[in-house]
Amino acid sequence: MNFVGEHILSVAQLDRADVEQIFAVADKMTPFAQRERVTRVLDGAILCNLFFEASTRTRLSFGAAFNFLGGSVRETTDMASTSLVKGESLKDFAQVISGYSDVIVMRHPIDGAVAEFAEASRSPVLNGGDGSNEHPTQALLDLYTIKKELRARKMDLDDLRIAVIGDLKYGRAVHSLIKLLKLFRNITFHLIAPPALSAPENVVNELRETGHEVQHFEQLQHGIQGVDVLYVTRTQEERFSSSAEAREYKGLFRINQVVYSQHCEPETIIMHPLPRDSREAAQELSVDLDSHPNFAVFRQSDNGLIVRMALFALILDVVDKVEDHSAPVGWITDARKWD
Numbered sequence: 409m410n411f412v413g414e415h416i417l418s419v420a421q422l423d424r425a426d427v428e429q430i431f432a433v434a435d436k437m438t439p440f441a442q443r444e445r446v447t448r449v450l451d452g453a454i455l456c457n458l459f460f461e462a463s464t465r466t467r468l469s470f471g472a473a474f475n476f477l478g479g480s481v482r483e484t485t486d487m488a489s490t491s492l493v494k495g496e497s498l499k500d501f502a503q504v505i506s507g508y509s510d511v512i513v514m515r516h517p518i519d520g521a522v523a524e525f526a527e528a529s530r531s532p533v534l535n536g537g538d539g540s541n542e543h544p545t546q547a548l549l550d551l552y553t554i555k556k557e558l559r560a561r562k563m564d565l566d567d568l569r570i571a572v573i574g575d576l577k578y579g580r581a582v583h584s585l586i587k588l589l590k591l592f593r594n595i596t597f598h599l600i601a602p603p604a605l606s607a608p609e610n611v612v613n614e615l616r617e618t619g620h621e622v623q624h625f626e627q628l629q630h631g632i633q634g635v636d637v638l639y640v641t642r643t644q645e646e647r648f649s650s651s652a653e654a655r656e657y658k659g660l661f662r663i664n665q666v667v668y669s670q671h672c673e674p675e676t677i678i679m680h681p682l683p684r685d686s687r688e689a690a691q692e693l694s695v696d697l698d699s700h701p702n703f704a705v706f707r708q709s710d711n712g713l714i715v716r717m718a719l720f721a722l723i724l725d726v727v728d729k730v731e732d733h734s735a736p737v738g739w740i741t742d743a744r745k746w747d
């Protein structure tokens with residue numbers, strides 16, 4: 409794929425070479441995200457962040473990534489403060505906003521709404537999560553993290569064994585990650601969910617059709633054995649018809665130090681797209697694992713910065729110009745290392 413000027417709406421747009429290209433550019437972005445160098449390559453460019461659902465990581469890391477490349481960010485975080493509430497169509501909205509921006513990131517509660525917006529946008533649009541459909545940049549940063557963690561174990565993505573745990577029905581990060589992993593060879597998926605929250609049939613069928621192994625589990629302790637990665641997710645309460653209905657599924661699967669040490673292999677990587685639900689009824693991933701060396705969760709959120717910088721650089725065609733517009737950082741003595 410030639411990324412220049414393209415929308416990124418679904419991981420289905422990407423092939424393996426595209427993913428590897430994004431990761432290679434992300435590697436180059438590391439000194440800028442770690443504040444060793446600054447670049448002004450996107451000086452004068454404007455990102456418009458349109459987030460119509462709650463977000464911590466996606467909104468702020470897209471914004472920070474654009475700032476790290478020298479660009480400016482405009483944001484709307486509440487649909488009620490836009491004229492969409494006066495009946496304006498997404499298409500009119502897109503015509504207008506794309507006149508103000510060089511690139512747009514949108515999160516929307518309805519499946520397919522970001523693609524509908526993109527159809528009328530004159531600027532490239534990145535999907536920051538649409539309903540329970542997809543969250544493509546989350547999947548890219550997750551995969552980048554898995555690759556990096558495996559590298560330390562002298563492994564690569566082919567032949568990966570991964571347990572995906574929790575709300576696999578509504579979890580858009582899960583849907584995108586599974587579809588992205590399909591591009592690699594011989595992946596074993598352990599899908600751990602209650603039957604009512606199992607992964608969409610079409611997603612599972614595509615895995616099998618492309619030669620990957622899929623096993624379903626309802627018992628956590630069986631599914632988390634013999635895998636390289638645990639990918640834990642929360643119950644997506646906002647997609648249920650009521651909090652009471654969501655509560656039926658919270659707390660069903662809990663990974664903590666005891667469960668991990670009894671059932672997982674010693675090298676198993678622990679991941680979660682965040683936010684984790686730390687309320688008493690849920691706690692799908694205990695804080696007692698936070699200091700474990702295999703706990704990669706905050707490395708995931710750090711990696712989100714460089715993966716999103718890479719996407720901006722590719723889409724706005726500045727990959728080869730980043731260095732020319734850069735200088736050492738003058739305002740901080742110790743670069744902040746997070747790798």
Ligand code: CP
Nearest residue numbers: 463464465466681682
């Ligand atoms: N992982 C993720 O999408 O987090 P936010 O909802 O905080 O953006």
